[in-house]
Amino acid sequence: MLYVFLSICCSVIVSVLLKLAKRYQIDVFQAITWNYSMAILLTWFFFKPTIPSLQNAPIHIYLGLGVLLPLLFMVMATSVRVAGIVRTDVAQRLSLFIPLLASFLIFGDSLNKLKVIGLIIGFAAILCSIPWQKKTANRKVYSNAWIFLLIVFFGIGIIDILFKQVALFKEVPYTTSLFLIYILAFVIALIVLIFRVATKKTKFSWPHIMFGWILGVANFGNILFYLKAHTSLSKSPSTVFSAMNIGVIALGTLVGLVVFNERLSILNKVGVALAVIAIVVITIS
Template sequence: MVYLTIAVFCSVAVSVLLKILRQKNIDIRQTIVAGYPVACLLTWLLLKPDISGMSTLGSAWGVIGALGIMLPAVFIILGRTIEAVGMVATDAAQRLSLIIPIVASFLLFGELITGTHILGLALGFLALAALVYRPQHAEISQQAKHTPIWLFGVWAGYGIIDILFKQVAKQGTAFPLTLFVSFGLAGLLLLIYLLVTRVRWQGNAIAAGLLLGTLNMGNIYAYVRAHQVMHDSPSIVFTGMNVGVIAVATLIGVGIFKEHLNRINVLGLLLAICCVALLFLA
C-alpha cells in the first residue's frame, strides 16, 4: 500500500502545485517545459529504458509524436481548469477519463459490452454533468463560465493519452522507452514553441518545474510499482488510485483552498466513485 499511497499523493500534489502557480500568476508553460528534463532523468534512473530499441519503434513514432503534443497540452489545460473550477472537480474529471478508452475498446477494437459497462458509463456521464453544474443565480466569473469546456478538455485529453499509450503497448514497444522518448519530445516541442513566441523567462517557474517533473514521474513510477507489488490485487490498485485521488483532492480542495461545492457537485463526486468501481468490476 506504500506505493499506492505515494502515487495518490504525487497525483494530487501536481494539482496543488498547479493551483498555487496559477494563483501567483506564474507561467505554467515554463514550469511544464522545465519539468520534462527531470522526468526524463528519473525515467532513465528508475525504469532504465533500453535505448537500443529506438530503431524498432517503427510505426509507433506517429503515436509517440501525438503524445509529444498531447502531454504538455493537457498539463496546460489542467492548470487552467484548476483555476476556473478548482481541484476537486478537475481531479474527478481526470479520473473519469477512463470512460474514453473503455468506449474506444467497444467501438474501435471490437470488445463486447456488458450491462455493467453500460451502467458504469451512464454513471460517468451523469457525474461529469453534475461536476460542471453551477446554480443559475450564482455570480460566475467570465473564466468560470467556460467550466464545461475546460473540464471536457481535461477529461478528453487524459482519455486520449490513455488510448495512445495502450496503442503503443500493443505494438510491442517497451513502456519505459516509450515514456522516455515521449517526455523528451514533449519537452522539446514545448521549448521550441516558447522560444518562437519569445517568452519572458521566469526563474520561479523554472524552479517549480523541477518539483513538477519529480511529482509527475513519482506518480507514474509508484503506480507501476504498486501494480507489480500487488499483482494479485489489481482491483485494489486501480480502484484505490482513482477513488483515492478523488477523496484526497476533495479534502484538500475544500479543507485548505476553501473550494465551494454545491449539492449537485457532491452528487457528481459520489457518482464518479461509483463509476470507477463499476467499470473495473465489469
C-alpha cells in the same frame, strides 16, 4: 487497481501544484517545460532505459504524444482565458467518452451488466461534480471559445488512447517509450519557451525551474502508474479509463474541500458519493 489509485494520487498532486503555481505567481508554462526535464532524469535514474532500434517502434505514437502533451497544455491555458475555467473543466471531464468508445471499438474490451451500471453511475458523478452554479461574471466569453473547448475535449481523449497503445506495445519496454516521449515533449516545450524568452514574454527564473522539477516528480508518477495500470489490466481498458477519471474527480474534490476550503453544493457532494460507488462497482466488475 493499486496502480490506478497511485496514478490518481499523483494526478491530484499535479492539480494541486498547478493551483499553487497560480497563487504564488509561477509561470506555469515554464514550470511545465522543466517538469519534463525532471521526468527524463527520473526515468533514466530508476529504469536505465536502453535505446533500442527504433525500426519497429511506434514512432508515430511517440511523436503524437510528444507534440500533444505540451501543446494541449497551451490550448488549455488559452481555453481558460477565452472560455473560462468552468467550461474548460467540463470539456476535460467529458473527454472520458472518447477513450471509453475506443476501449470497446478498438481495443476489444467486453461489457457486462455490472460494468455498464458502474459506467452509468460514473457519468452521473461527472455531471454532478461539474460546478454548474459558478458564475462567470466579469469574464468575456469569446465567440471562438468553442474551438478551444473542442480541442481540449478531443485532445485529452486522444492522449488517453495513445498512452493505452504505448502500454500494449510489447517490442519496446514502456519505460523506454516513456523516456522517448518525455524527451520529445521537453524539446518541443523548450523551443516554445526559448521563443517566449527571446520575444521578452517571460524570462528564465530559478523559482519557476525548481517548481517545474517538483511538478515533474508528480507528473512522472502519474504517467508511470497510468501505463502500469493499462499493462496489468490490458484486457479491460475501460476500467482504467473510467476509474482514473472518476477517481480524480472524487479525490480532487475532497482535497479542494479540505486543503483549499472550497465550497461544495449539494449536487457536488452527491457527485463525490456517486464517484466512490462507481469505482467500487467497476472494480468488482
